[in-house]
Every structure is written in structure tokens, then in C-alpha cells.
Amino acid sequence: MIIPRINIAADSYKDDLTAFSALPNQVLVVPTPDNDRLTEILNNQHKDAYWIQPLAFDPQDPLAQIHTLLDAGADKVVLPYAAFANTDLESSFSHIPQERLAVTLTPAEFAHLDRLLATVSVFILELADTSAESLEAIKAAAQLAQKGLLPRGGVKRVVASFASSTATPGLLAISELGRLGVDTQLSTNVLSTGHEDGKLNLGEAFMATIVSDRPDGLFPTIVVDEQGISLGLVYSSLESVVESFRTRKGVYFSRTRGLWHKGASSGSTQDLIKVHVDCDSDALQFTVHQHGTGFCHNNIRGCFGPSSGLAHLDQTLKSRKISAPAGSYTQRLFKDSNLVQSKIMEEAEELCEAKTPQDIAWETADLFYFALVKCVANGVSLRDVEQQLENRSRKITRRPGHAKPKWDVSAKEAAAAAAAAKESAPTAAAPAASAAANQNGKSGRISMKSYKMNALSAEQQSKLLLRPIIQSNDIMARVKPIVEGVRERGDAALIELTAKFDGVQLESTVISAPFSPESMVLDEKTRAAIDQAYDNIHKFHAAQLQDKALVVETMPGVVCTRFARPIERVGLYVPGGTAVLPSTALMLGIPAAVAGCSEIVIATPPRKDGSIVPEVMYVAHKVGASKVLMAGGAQAVAAMAYGTETCPKVDKICGPGNQYVTAAKMLTQIDSSSLVSIDMPAGPSELLVIADMTSIPAYVASDLLSQAEHGTDSQVVLIAVGLTAEHLAAIEDEVHEQASRLPRVDIVRESIPKSYIIEVESMEEAMKFSNAYAPEHLILHLEEAEKHVDQVMNAGSVFVGHWSPESCGDYASGTNHTLPTYGYARMYSGVNTDTFLKHITSQQLTREGLDAIGDTVMRLAEIEGLEAHRNAVGVRIRDIRGL
Ligand SMILES: NC(=O)c1ccc[n+]([C@@H]2O[C@H](COP(=O)([O-])OP(=O)(O)OC[C@H]3O[C@@H](n4cnc5c(N)ncnc54)[C@H](O)[C@@H]3O)[C@@H](O)[C@H]2O)c1
Ligand SMILES: N[C@H](CO)Cc1c[nH]c[nH+]1
Structure with a gap:
């Protein structure tokens, strides 16, 4: 093997680095370790396996300079024998891996080689010529040095170094050295990649030590x-x-x-x-x-098939960057660095939370994908990343590797434990202590972002209308196998998935009516609250029922009718992930019962002991549900959409839920084999408050927080109409103070930063923005609030004035709380009695009626070229008119 020696003090050093870069190793000769050119070379992230040979070290601290060079990425540091001569090798060098040190020995020093065998891995023997005597000396040294393997694998190497051009060995000598297992180090002055007089050709010198074992010499x-x-x-x-x-x-x-x-x-x-x-x-x-399509003549990257894993992903992303299909998700990611950033944070968090090997692999894959998108978008390849890892592995001084305080889970747990201990101490001040404990070690003000409408461009305003990102592609990919599993394997899959996602091992999945009284034992206060809520909700939804058919005589003798019929079998999803929501059972069950649905199935995730909360069982009983399905998430939706051995198949699925629930509803709805419809895509809760100077800061803040506590994806918005700085500050203070006292402060700490305040000058501006945002809930904290309801064009439900907290609509006033989110309030209504009905039309014509309308129908059928249509009227008209 040839090892070029490049003097980086020479003018030609850059050309030399390039010309000889294809060789596995190069020795870089530098005047001192702290050399600017060397720093620049080692700072290049694509470092080669350079052996650095400083001609002079700082005598005060040579070891520090060796560490610095190795940490900076030098493959080896080359030292003269003098550096080892009068030193206790064990105490000075044992901490440096043997394979990172090389020594140069003059012929007079060859005898010391023995002493260095446990300290260095490469012995560079300086030779003046290629005489038989020199070769004999190097042969003896090689036999000594080449004994045994290095502790971490590999072999010790002996290198013959020829210092001056006068002693340049010929190809024969290089070949002879090669047979002894000795590499040859040559100055770049005597090497050329071309054919120059007095110089060795690099290729020929390189090949001089390689011997073909094939008859054709290849x-x-x-x-x-x-x-x-x-x-x-x-x-x-x-x-x-x-x-x-x-x-x-x-x-x-x-x-x-x-x-x-x-x-x-x-x-x-x-x-x-x-x-x-x-x-x-x-x-x-x-x-x-x-370059190009690949190496193989079959137009693929390699002759042994296409690449796989991360390399394949890297190549796919690079090609997508050049020509992603318009509108593809990857193209969107390339264009939207904020989206990529959000996804990386989201996936990192999910990876931290993942527990099972399967989930950890899944989340890691997600994180790798988005990280690589960021790399490719910024011209960084997978190789660059691997190079960084290799560079780090070359460091010999390790960093402590502590997490930044912001991410230090151990420190947070310690702080939480300290806060909890303080809370349980008899002298602790209850509210402050509980706030500290609830913050789980997190501190800092809980505040919404703030904008002034007149400082925002139209584009910025439109961005504010978008909800916190939900990656439907990702979620769909997760939900699909769940839905398919339940469709194909029914209850068995349901039981497995409930064990996986809800941590409950069920024996059976469905409870059938009549429900046992023990399953719905409630204290009096709870029962009374549910009963009163039930009555109000029932009253409001019963009033929506039009039990009389709509009858209109459009022309004399032409009577058109519309009448309602209940959807027979309905499935109601009652969320139960982060909070148990019997109120949602009321909001879905009552209109279904009022509409007259004959089979009501309520699905909700079971508790850890495998039971369903008694409040939900009581509501199920009150609304006349026939079954309670003990399952949550996508698997519950799939069970109701396709039916299982124990869960009946339904015709419509209603109810809110997290992103898995929403995705499963959408998936099953578009599968024609399920023949199921859904109410709407109802996702994370949201609220928009419009407040003027008559608003009461504590009330405004309490309303905002009432929805912010639902989930980390919830978003709340405050439109401040002409508020003074003091008034706004008072609301913000209330948000922080009230939030800090909430048991669900951890959730609020994530949802409030996704929320914002927007200051406007007038009510027109406020209404315009609110209608464009189309909130699930709209609260009007305004003077004479009722006068503004007329201007509301898009909202799920409106709460008018200071005394109408949104919570009343959530539970008991009578309106429904299952409402459209994400801006779907532009075209969807919330759940109501009609949700569980379909309307059928009918008509009856008299002989006179048909005579009167017949010509119109026949002409229109003629225009459309539908003769049978025309004839169905014509055959009767001929009789009526005696034709
Ligand atoms: N718009 C409305 O009218 C309305 C009303 C009430 C609640 N909500 C919303 O409903 C949502 C309720 O969400 P929730 O999570 O508390 O309860 P949920 O019942 O909707 O979801 C819990 C289920 O999700 C599944 N799940 C959890 N992690 C999963 C994973 N990694 N992969 C696959 N499945 C997984 C589990 O099966 C679990 O049973 C909240 O976003 C809340 O804001 C909306
Ligand atoms: N606010 C939710 C609708 O977005 C419904 C709910 C249930 N419990 C309390 N609130």
C-alpha cells in the first residue's frame, strides 16, 4: 500500500489533497499542531483518515495537543520516537487508544520498537535507501511489529518511509516491501497521477503490492x-x-x-x-x-437489487425534492419548514413516550423520516450524518452528555417529587404547593401568543386560521391496520387492541341491555345532576323533532311530501382517553333516542379494571342503548362500522374523539363495503372569545381555559376589541394564575402556547375574523352581546354575554356539545336530532295534475335524450287526452 506524505506548508497542498484523496490514508506533515490550514482541513465534515505529523509540539503540554488533534478528527497522530523516549509509557499514553498513535523511528531507533509495541499501532521506519541492508533491517522490524492483532481488531502496520527524492524506491522495491507486509510512504513530490519524468505513477505504485490470483491477471x-x-x-x-x-x-x-x-x-x-x-x-x-439512475444496466441502483432502509429513504427523498408530485405530502414538507419542525418535535415526544418495542420502532421510524426530510431539504445527505457519527467516534475526550435543563427529565422528576413532598407537609400552603406539583417541575408563565390585526399581512391572517397541525397521512397509516384487523378478525382483534392501547385485558367486549343496577350505582348528587342535564337536553332536542310530514301542493293535483324516519342502528362514540365524558353520552344518546333509533350502541374505552364508568352506564340505560361496547379509538369505530361477533354493525357513527377516532370514522365512511356514514369530523376542542372593554378578565380567562384543558391539541383564541393594555394584561394574568391552579395544568401548558390573542379595532373586524375561523364554540363577552348574534355566520354553538359560560353548553343547558371543529363549522351543523334521522320524500299526482305537468316533463326528457322517461308520461297522457 502506498501512503502519500503531504506537506501542508507547501503551496500545492490543496491539489495534493485532491489528487491523492482516493488512497485510504494520507500523512499530513504540519509545522505545529495549531496550524490554520490543518484546522481548516479537520473542520471539513468529510474528514479523511488523516495521520497528522506535527514537526514540533509545545514542550509544556504535548499530550494536550495530541488530544486536541485526535478530538478534531485525526485518525492518528504521528510522533517521533523522542516523544516516547524518556517517558513512562503506561502513565503517559495508556489512555490513548493504541490505534490512534504512530511513531517515526530512524534506523538508529529501530531497536526501541519493542518497547512501543503496547503503545502505538503504526511504526514508520525512516529509510535512506533501498539497499539490501536496509531491506533486511526493515524485514526484522516488520517481523517483530506484526505479531498479534490490536485489542480492538486490526493489525499493527509497518511503513517504510523514504524521506528524499534521491532515495525514491522503484516499483520493484515497493512490491518487495509489500510482500513483507510493509507499506510505503512517499512524498507527493515523487508521485504523480499522470506519467511525469522522475516520478512514480500513483496507480502503478498502488498496484505494485497487489497480486491477482486469477489466470487473466484481473x-x-x-x-x-x-x-x-x-x-x-x-x-x-x-x-x-x-x-x-x-x-x-x-x-x-x-x-x-x-x-x-x-x-x-x-x-x-x-x-x-x-x-x-x-x-x-x-x-x-x-x-x-x-450519478444517474444507478449502477446496474437494469436501471436500478445496484446489481443486487434496489437499496433498502434509510439509504432507500434518503434516495427517495432526494428524488422527491427534484420532482415530487404536486400536492404530495413530502412536497408540502419541503416547502414548509415550520411543519417539519413541528413534526420533529411531535415525533420526538412520541418516541419518548413509547413503551413497547413495537411502538418504539414505529416512533423511531417517524422521527428518522422527518429528520431526513429536514436534511434533504437543506442539502444534507444521509452520508453527511453518518460522517458526523464517524467523526464523533474519533474523539477520545468524551462529553458528559447531560441533557439541557429544558429537557432534563430526571431534574424535573426530582423537582416534582420535592414539590409533592412540600405539599404533603402540614405547614405547606395548599394552592401554591399544588400549583408547583401540578406543573410537574415546569415553570414559567403560561401565556398565549399575541398579534395586532393591523400589523398582519393577509397571508399571516390566513395562517392564523389554521388549527394546530394534525398529520392526517400519518394518523391514517396508523389507523388503517387497526381498522383492517378488526374487520378481518372481529372480537379477537378488538381484545388485542384494547390490551395494547388501553392496557386492559378483556374477556368479552360488549355489555348488553338490560344493564345491571350494580353497573350504574351513583351518589344522589351525581344522579340528580345527570337527570337535570338529561331533561334540558331532551327538551331542546325533542323540540327539534318535526313529527308531522311536510306537505306542499306545488301545482293543482301535484302534492309533494317530506317525512322523517329514524336511522335504525347507530353507534355513539363516547371519548374516554384523558377524561371520561358521560356528558357526551347524553349529547349523543338523547337525540338518537328522541329520533327513535331502534338500536343504539355506545362505545367507550374501558377503565383499567375492565369496567365502564357508572355514569356512562346510567346514561346508556336512560337513553335506551342496547349495547355498550368496551373499546376506544379506531378499533371501536371499526367494530361498529363492520360489526363483530358480539358488536352489531351500525348504519351511522356519531361522536367526537381523538385523531385516531376521527381518522377511523373517515376511513370507514369511504369504504363502501362498510355502508356506514358519520356525523362530522369532530376533533380537538376549540373556542373563540370576542371580548370588549365590558368583559370581566376572570370570566374571559376561565372560559378560555375551560377548552384549553381538553387536550394538548386544543386551541383557544381571544379577539380583543379595542382593549386597553391594562385590560388585556389583566386577562393574561388571570390566564396564568387560573391555569397554574388547574389539575390539568400540564395539558394547558401545551395547548395555551398553540393559542393566541389578536387585537382588533372594531367589531366588524372581529366578526370577520371569527366567521373566517369558524370556531366550534364562540363566546361573546360584549356589551349587548345579543345584538351581535345576527352577524355570526360560521360557528358550532354561540354563548351570548357574560353569564353564559361555555361549560353550560358542554353539560346541561340543553344545546349539544358535539360540534364541528377545524373550521368545519362553515358547512357542518353540530349533532342534533336530525343527525339521527333521514328524510324521505313522496309525491302523489292526480289525473289533472299529470295532465298539467306532463308536457314539461316530456320536453325535458326529450332534451336529455331519455326516451323511456318521456314515454312513462306519454303513455298516460295519451289516455288522459284520448290520443
Ligand atoms: N368536538 C367535540 O364535540 C368534542 C367533545 C368531547 C371531546 N372532544 C375531544 O375528543 C378528544 C378525546 O380524546 P381522548 O384521547 O381523551 O379520548 P378518545 O376516547 O377519543 O381516545 C382514546 C383512545 O385512543 C386510542 N389510542 C390512544 N393512543 C393510541 C395510539 N398511539 N395509536 C392508536 N390508538 C390510540 C386508544 O384506543 C384509546 O382508547 C379530545 O381531543 C377532546 O377535545 C371533542
Ligand atoms: N367541550 C367539549 C366539546 O368540544 C365537550 C365536553 C365534554 N365534557 C366537557 N366538555
Whole structure:
């Protein structure tokens, strides 16, 4: 093997680095370790395996300089024997891995080689000539040094170094050294990638130590890409290697075509990165950067098939960056760095929360995907990332590796434990202590972002209308196998998924009516509250029922009718993930019962003990549900959509839920084999408050927080109409103070930063923004609030004036709380009695009526070319008119 010695003090050093970069190692000779050129070379993230040979060290602290060089990415530091001569090797060098140190020895110092065997891995023997005497000396040294393997694998190396051009060895001498297992180090002054007088050709010198074991004298050559992934197997000849070093391209020897410049005709050329020789010096490995479609003539990347895993993802993303299909998710990610950032944070959090091996693999895959999107979007390849890892592995001084305080979970847990201990102490001040404990070690003000409408561009205003990002593609990918599992394997899948996601091992999945009294035992106060809520909600929803048919005589003798019929079988999803919501059972069950649905199935996640909360069971009983399905999430929706052995298939699924529930509703709705419809895509709760100077800060803040506490994805918005700075500050103070006292402060700490305040000058501006946002809930904290209801065009439900907290609508006033979110209030109504009805129309015509309308129908049928339609009227008209 040839090892070029590059003097980086020379003017030609950059050209030399490039010309000899394909060799596995280079020795860089530098005047001192702290050399600017060297720093620049080592700062390049694609460091080569450089052996750094400083000619002079700081005598005060040579070890510190060696550490610095190794940490900076030097593969080895080359020291003169003098550095080891009068030192206790054990105490000075044992902390430096042997494979990171090389020593230069003059002929007079060869005898000391023995002493260094446990400290260095490379012995560079300086030779004045290639005389038989010199070769004999180096042979003896080699026999001594090459005994045994290095502790971490690999072998010790002996290198013959020829200092001056007068002593340049010929190819024969290099070959002879190679047979002894000795590498040859040569100054770049005596090497050339071309053919220059008085210089050795690099390719020829390189090949001098390599011996083919084939009758045709060729060298099997494995071609790999930058990541070491095999592209194919080819053959090299002396001539092709010489040409490859000269052009720094992939050049091989084709047994049919001779010298083969890869890609010359196809365009799939290769930049040469490295040439390695195998351990017994009879085969080569070319590392290349492959251009074009790939290496293989079958138009794929490699002859052994396409790449897989991260390398495949890296290539796919790179090609998508050039030509992603318009509107594709990846294209959206490339354009929206905020979206990528949000996804990385989201996936990192999910990975931290993942517990099972399957979930950890899933979340890691998600995180890798978005991280790689960020890399590719910014021109960073997977190889660059791997290079960073390799660079880090070269450091010998380790960082402590502590997490930043913001992410230090142990510190947070310690703080939470301290706060909890303080809370339980008899002298602790209850509210403050509970706030500290509830914050789970987090501190800092809980505040919404703030904007002034007149400072925002139209584009910025539109961005504010978007809800916190929900990645439907991702969620869909997770939900699909769940839905398919339940469709194909019914109850068995349901039981498995409930164990996985809800941590409950169920024996059976459904409770059938009549429900046992023990399952719905409630204290009096709770029962009375549910009863009163039930009565009000029932009253309001019963009033919506039009039990009389609509009858209109559109022309004399032409009577059109519309009448309602209940949807027979309905499935009601009652969320139960982060909060148990019997109120949702009321909001869905009552209109279904009022509408007259004959089969009502209520699905809700079971508690850890495998039971359903008695409040939900009591509501199920009151609304006449036939079954309670003990399942949550996508699996519950799938069970109701397709039916299982125990869960009846329903015709419509209603109810809110998290993103898995919503995605499953949408998936099953578009599957025509399920024949199921849904109410609407109801997602994370949201609220918009419009407040003027008559608003009461504590009330405004309490309303905002009432929805912010639902989930981390909830969003609340405050439109401040002409508020003074003091008034606004009072609301913000209330938000922080009230939030800090909430048991669900952890959720609020995540949802409030996704929420915002927007200051406007007038009510017109406020209403315009609110209608564009189309909130699920709208609260008017305004003077004479009722006068503004007329201007509300888009909202799920409106709460008018200071005395109408949104919570009343959530529970008991009578209106429904299952409402459209994400802006769907532009086109959807909240759940109501009609949700559980379908309308059928009918008509009856008299003889006179048909006579009067007949010509119109026949003409229109004629225009559409539908003769049978025309004839159905014509055949009767002929009788009526006696034609
Ligand atoms: N718009 C409305 O009218 C309205 C009303 C009430 C509640 N909500 C909303 O409903 C939502 C309720 O969400 P929730 O999570 O508390 O309860 P949920 O019942 O909707 O979801 C819980 C279920 O999600 C599934 N799940 C959890 N992690 C999963 C994962 N990693 N993969 C697959 N499935 C998983 C589990 O099966 C679990 O049973 C909240 O966003 C709330 O704001 C909306
Ligand atoms: N606010 C929710 C609708 O977005 C419903 C609810 C249930 N319990 C309390 N609130």
C-alpha cells in the first residue's frame, strides 16, 4: 500500500489533497499542531483518515495537543520516537487508544520498537535507501511489529518511509516491501497521477503490492456507494486503476470491451472516492458517488437489487425534492419548514413516550423520516450524518452528555417529587404547593401568543386560521391496520387492541341491555345532576323533532311530501382517553333516542379494571342503548362500522374523539363495503372569545381555559376589541394564575402556547375574523352581546354575554356539545336530532295534475335524450287526452 506524505506548508497542498484523496490514508506533515490550514482541513465534515505529523509540539503540554488533534478528527497522530523516549509509557499514553498513535523511528531507533509495541499501532521506519541492508533491517522490524492483532481488531502496520527524492524506491522495491507486509510512504513530490519524468505513477505504485490470483491477471472489484452499500462486482486491470486515479472516476476493465469508463454512454458516471485493498491484497473495493439512475444496466441502483432502509429513504427523498408530485405530502414538507419542525418535535415526544418495542420502532421510524426530510431539504445527505457519527467516534475526550435543563427529565422528576413532598407537609400552603406539583417541575408563565390585526399581512391572517397541525397521512397509516384487523378478525382483534392501547385485558367486549343496577350505582348528587342535564337536553332536542310530514301542493293535483324516519342502528362514540365524558353520552344518546333509533350502541374505552364508568352506564340505560361496547379509538369505530361477533354493525357513527377516532370514522365512511356514514369530523376542542372593554378578565380567562384543558391539541383564541393594555394584561394574568391552579395544568401548558390573542379595532373586524375561523364554540363577552348574534355566520354553538359560560353548553343547558371543529363549522351543523334521522320524500299526482305537468316533463326528457322517461308520461297522457 502506498501512503502519500503531504506537506501542508507547501503551496500545492490543496491539489495534493485532491489528487491523492482516493488512497485510504494520507500523512499530513504540519509545522505545529495549531496550524490554520490543518484546522481548516479537520473542520471539513468529510474528514479523511488523516495521520497528522506535527514537526514540533509545545514542550509544556504535548499530550494536550495530541488530544486536541485526535478530538478534531485525526485518525492518528504521528510522533517521533523522542516523544516516547524518556517517558513512562503506561502513565503517559495508556489512555490513548493504541490505534490512534504512530511513531517515526530512524534506523538508529529501530531497536526501541519493542518497547512501543503496547503503545502505538503504526511504526514508520525512516529509510535512506533501498539497499539490501536496509531491506533486511526493515524485514526484522516488520517481523517483530506484526505479531498479534490490536485489542480492538486490526493489525499493527509497518511503513517504510523514504524521506528524499534521491532515495525514491522503484516499483520493484515497493512490491518487495509489500510482500513483507510493509507499506510505503512517499512524498507527493515523487508521485504523480499522470506519467511525469522522475516520478512514480500513483496507480502503478498502488498496484505494485497487489497480486491477482486469477489466470487473466484481473482484480475482482466490489463497487460500493458512500454508505458502503454494494452497487455491483466488476474487474480492474492495472491500466484501469491507473486511469481511475488519473480521472478520479469509476474506470474498470470489461472482459468484453476492455477499458471501461463507467457511464460514458449511459450517463451513469461515478466520482471516485476511495480505493481499498482487501486483507490479502488480491481484490479491490471502489467507493464511488454514483450519478444517474444507478449502477446496474437494469436501471436500478445496484446489481443486487434496489437499496433498502434509510439509504432507500434518503434516495427517495432526494428524488422527491427534484420532482415530487404536486400536492404530495413530502412536497408540502419541503416547502414548509415550520411543519417539519413541528413534526420533529411531535415525533420526538412520541418516541419518548413509547413503551413497547413495537411502538418504539414505529416512533423511531417517524422521527428518522422527518429528520431526513429536514436534511434533504437543506442539502444534507444521509452520508453527511453518518460522517458526523464517524467523526464523533474519533474523539477520545468524551462529553458528559447531560441533557439541557429544558429537557432534563430526571431534574424535573426530582423537582416534582420535592414539590409533592412540600405539599404533603402540614405547614405547606395548599394552592401554591399544588400549583408547583401540578406543573410537574415546569415553570414559567403560561401565556398565549399575541398579534395586532393591523400589523398582519393577509397571508399571516390566513395562517392564523389554521388549527394546530394534525398529520392526517400519518394518523391514517396508523389507523388503517387497526381498522383492517378488526374487520378481518372481529372480537379477537378488538381484545388485542384494547390490551395494547388501553392496557386492559378483556374477556368479552360488549355489555348488553338490560344493564345491571350494580353497573350504574351513583351518589344522589351525581344522579340528580345527570337527570337535570338529561331533561334540558331532551327538551331542546325533542323540540327539534318535526313529527308531522311536510306537505306542499306545488301545482293543482301535484302534492309533494317530506317525512322523517329514524336511522335504525347507530353507534355513539363516547371519548374516554384523558377524561371520561358521560356528558357526551347524553349529547349523543338523547337525540338518537328522541329520533327513535331502534338500536343504539355506545362505545367507550374501558377503565383499567375492565369496567365502564357508572355514569356512562346510567346514561346508556336512560337513553335506551342496547349495547355498550368496551373499546376506544379506531378499533371501536371499526367494530361498529363492520360489526363483530358480539358488536352489531351500525348504519351511522356519531361522536367526537381523538385523531385516531376521527381518522377511523373517515376511513370507514369511504369504504363502501362498510355502508356506514358519520356525523362530522369532530376533533380537538376549540373556542373563540370576542371580548370588549365590558368583559370581566376572570370570566374571559376561565372560559378560555375551560377548552384549553381538553387536550394538548386544543386551541383557544381571544379577539380583543379595542382593549386597553391594562385590560388585556389583566386577562393574561388571570390566564396564568387560573391555569397554574388547574389539575390539568400540564395539558394547558401545551395547548395555551398553540393559542393566541389578536387585537382588533372594531367589531366588524372581529366578526370577520371569527366567521373566517369558524370556531366550534364562540363566546361573546360584549356589551349587548345579543345584538351581535345576527352577524355570526360560521360557528358550532354561540354563548351570548357574560353569564353564559361555555361549560353550560358542554353539560346541561340543553344545546349539544358535539360540534364541528377545524373550521368545519362553515358547512357542518353540530349533532342534533336530525343527525339521527333521514328524510324521505313522496309525491302523489292526480289525473289533472299529470295532465298539467306532463308536457314539461316530456320536453325535458326529450332534451336529455331519455326516451323511456318521456314515454312513462306519454303513455298516460295519451289516455288522459284520448290520443
Ligand atoms: N368536538 C367535540 O364535540 C368534542 C367533545 C368531547 C371531546 N372532544 C375531544 O375528543 C378528544 C378525546 O380524546 P381522548 O384521547 O381523551 O379520548 P378518545 O376516547 O377519543 O381516545 C382514546 C383512545 O385512543 C386510542 N389510542 C390512544 N393512543 C393510541 C395510539 N398511539 N395509536 C392508536 N390508538 C390510540 C386508544 O384506543 C384509546 O382508547 C379530545 O381531543 C377532546 O377535545 C371533542
Ligand atoms: N367541550 C367539549 C366539546 O368540544 C365537550 C365536553 C365534554 N365534557 C366537557 N366538555
